[in-house]
Amino acid sequence: MLLIPCPWCGPRSEPEFQFGGEPATRPVPAAEVSDAAWGAYLYVRSNEKGPHRELWCHAGGCGQWFLMERDTVTHAVLRTHKPGAAA
């Protein structure tokens, strides 16, 4: 059970959080996006072994989404930051 440092609330236990997967940049405008690019945005993720960027939501707390860097091997939380903050 991970101990996740919410950027707003501090360290909280994993059951308070909702996993949002690896963030993907949304290609726009629709009219100019190829089927392949759109398919990749919807379904293709890097699924890194090791440090991995993920979206999480403190659903059982402040309700805010944030970015977390987590090692998928050791499960160590490397850092969390608010969306838009320097990555």
Place this chain on the structure above:
Amino acid sequence: MRRLPDGSRIARAAPVAFTWEGRPMQGLAGDTLASALLANGVRVVGRSFKYHRPRGIFGAWAEEPNAILDLSWQDRAGIARHDPNARATMVELLPGMAARGVNGWPSVERDVYGLIDLAHRFLPAGFYYKTFMAPDWHRYEPGIRRMAGLGRLHDSADPLRYETRHAHCDVLVVGGGPAGIAAARAAAASGLRVMLVDDRAAWGGSLLWQGGTIDDRPATEWVADSIAGLAEATLLPRTTVFGWYDHNALGLLERRTAAAAGWAEDRLWHVRARQVVLATGAIERPLVFPDNDRPGVMSAAAVLQYLREYAVLAGERVLVATNNDTAYDTVLALCAAGAAVTVADARTDPGPAARRAAEAGARIRAGSVVAGVGGRRGIRWAEVAPLASLSTRERLPADLVAVSGGWSPAVHLFSQSGGKLRWDEAEAAFLPATPRPGQHLAGALAGAASLAACLAGGHRAGLAAARALDRHVDLAPPRAPDTPAPAPIQALWHLPLRGTRQWIDFQNDVTVKDVALAAAENYASVEHLKRYTTLGMATDQGKTSNVNGLAALAAFTGREIPQVGTTTFRPPFVPVSLGAMAGLRHSALHTPIRHLPAHAEHLADGAEMREYGVWLRPACYPRAGETVAQAIQREAAAVRTQAGLFDGSSLGKIEVHGPDAAAFLNLIYYNEVATLKPGRIRYCLLLRETGTVLDDGVVARIAPDRYLLSPSSSHTGAVLAMLELWHQTEYPSLRVAFHDVTAAWATLAVSGPRSRDILRRLHTGIDLSDAALAHMSLAHGTIEDLPGRIARVSFTGERSYEISVPAGYGAALWQHLLTLGRDDGITPYGIESLSVLRAEKGYILIGTDSDGMTLPDDLGMSGPLRAKKVDFVGKRSLLTPDATRPDRRQFVGLLPADPGFVPAVGTHAVVQEGGARRSIGWITTSAHSPALGRSIALGMIERGRALADAGAEVELFHLGQASRAVVTAPCFHDPAGEKLHG
């Protein structure tokens, strides 16, 4: 076997009556069920899993593989209790307990299935996989399951209450033996929050039976003083730390059955510890020799525990077989208790401990092993042979064989935490290599072999934990007298005796031969060995068998033990009941059911209440003598002809505020919502980014910067979460906020041709004229002097008014509207009746008519894709080849050829292709329509709109029954929508 007249801390003045296999017996307060059975001379306590061999008590605690019993009793609260797989060694004996053996019939002493053992040569490892595959394993499975296995569940609900606790601490100390107590003392002296946990009822661990001297007084006094000095710490006896999870989260199971009366039974603790001290001790290994599973072969350490703790002498003529010094504590204790003891020590030079034992009267056979035992339901003799010449045997009379094959540190939690093990050749054991961050190891787990070393290591671990949290401790370490180093252990695995059966895993009946077979068939990986032979997979998880199994595999594959490695240790360390895992999250508390504001009124009006998602809502309101189906038809007809009253309070209400509310919602919704004028309402779809329909509902614009969304009752949470996700991650610069006000409002719908007449009697400041309040519009004002609003939306196809007032007035408004509408025949109608009405209108129900692949155009809504310029959620997905292919399933109506036949939901529409039926879609909704006086259906059919335009007939097929139906547009009633305004 007998109870000695003195010694031990057992409460002799407090007899406890219990039964074994129906026979009345007496134990003493403080006994475990196992010690009480031994004191009563019971040898055979069970039958083995596979071969139905008689089995006796082997161990004294969590490592016990054999004594798994069926236990019934009535607890203090008078509740009938049942544990189908009680580990007798861990059960504190309570009055009235009725214990029975498992896996034996008619009893474990005379088990007819014991004949299976005669056929053992035909039942090697993997014989299920080889023998029972053709034609189908499932044909054999019931019979095999009946003959194999352990206890049987009673099929009644668990009457007990369990609870869950969450706790944080600075230092969690696992293990209440000398090392753990020393660590807790040191850590607590720094002022940190300490939790000390031990799975026994009494503190002290091995000190309980080993005794000793600490700080110049009896160890028991030191234990009592140290525990008393931990007044600020959380002390959890009878509690097993069963799992180590990420980031120092540990799972604890507190057993409260025998504890002082409390509200709950077992208690599950979720503990997050900043530092953890592991002092989990070690588990004695059995010796592997022919027929070593016979009742009367026991762990030497267990024999000592039964003697010292419970004053139970497990045998009078004892052969102690060992390869290390620790068994000599047992030898000395047995000699002192008056038993005749012979020691077979595998070491040719056993050292000073053996000499002391000889002085105490034991016969020492150096360089010898036990090579066989006799006696089926209890040992009668044992054979001793020189290790160098196993055929030279001497038969000794014996009623107990106490064995010690060395010790395996209890590395389970350490390994679960990700710790790596190293094989220590000198100790013949896997030891922790290096502690993980935030973790400290002490005592026998860390390889300490003496009391002095345990105390010193525990103290050091406590100090280190405190230091890691920047605390300094000034406390003298506890001291025990130095003892001479023990003579080294001599690793001893199975004996090279052909044609014998030597057990490695008692509980799962795995022998040396099975390991040899696995190796011969190239199951050479330890993980394969485990799964092929089931070694270590029983409820004891191989606590006594793992290392012996690895050693055998190493021998048969020509490798060293460290090359073989260990299987992965996983939680839980001991079985944890599902009740404890669930805690209070079951039955009504599992998913709290939500009630409508007028819940009591619905019940008073005779509602048939059913669960819809998290809501308990009226399905319909059957009158006396009326079936549910009849009620639905009556209610639906009443709405069409007069008026009905519906409680729609569960419908979602999300308020969206902010100067950018319009811009944001336009990016989210499929339909255009920015052009919606204040006071107007639009029916909209909400898509996922994949283009599929997530939800539908009406969007009302209350003011230029304020919207009210009405998601489906069961989708409100998901819609709110989606709005937050998109706002926070994609459009954070837009100034908009969301607020779920579902529970703040009661919403009642008056629907039907007479609804306007009823509304006119309502005392309201809202102008109800169609000019002021047209269909798909809403207005705010007073309603019977309450602040509220009225919306003209309809899910029935009739003129409808949705009246919202603060939730606390919902019940009063329900009664008031029924009174106002009485002369117009107002009829309460429930969800099921509404569902018939909406089916007549062809209104979709998301999740019923649609599924996870349905696109808006499939539902006949393609306009917004062409008209809207912004990149709303899911837009690009609607332009893909799959979204635009012509043969997609489309939402249509179906009129069965037989108007009296209502085809089941899930019925397929089929076409004949190449001599076989091919499904072109299915029915999603069907009903008898009171308005049409016939059956109707809705469904998703390939190229459905073209079929409807052509008035085509399709074949329906369901569970072997064929029928026919005409494809139509989805709306059966008032397709022009005149009644919405009429």
